[in-house]
Amino acid sequence: MEHELKILPEYFEEVKNRNKTFELREDHRNYKVGDTLRLLEFDNDQYTGRECNRTILYILKDVEKYGLKNGFVILALK
Numbered sequence: 001m002e003h004e005l006k007i008l009p010e011y012f013e014e015v016k017n018r019n020k021t022f023e024l025r026e027d028h029r030n031y032k033v034g035d036t037l038r039l040l041e042f043d044n045d046q047y048t049g050r051e052c053n054r055t056i057l058y059i060l061k062d063v064e065k066y067g068l069k070n071g072f073v074i075l076a077l078k
Contacts, residue, residue, distance in 0.1 A: 001035045006042035015039060015077070016052050023054075027073040031059055037077065054078065 005025070007015065014020035023037065033056055041050040058076035060068065068074065 001032065002038055003029050003031065003035060004038045004040060006047075007039045009041055009043045009048070012039060012041040012050065012052070015054065016050075021077050023075045023077060025073055025075060027061055027071055031056060031073060031075060033057065033059060037075070 005023075011020060015023075023039075025031075035056045037054045037056065039052050039054065041048040054077035056075050057078050060074040060076070061072070062068075062070070064070050
C-alpha cells in the first residue's frame, strides 16, 4: 500500500539525503512493514512539487513506558 504524506522542507531534505531514516507519525493509517511512503514536500500551505518515496522497514508502537505516546508510531525507512 502507498501512503501519501505531507512533509515540511527541513525534514524532506534530510529524508531525501538519507540522513533521516525514520518518521514519527500518528497511527491512523494502518501502516504495515513493506508499505511505501510517498512524501510530498509542503511549504507555506502548498506543495512544492518535490517528492520522494521510502519503504517502511520496521514499525515501533505501543511503548508509552519509553516515551512514545499512544496513538503514534515511529516508522523506520529505507
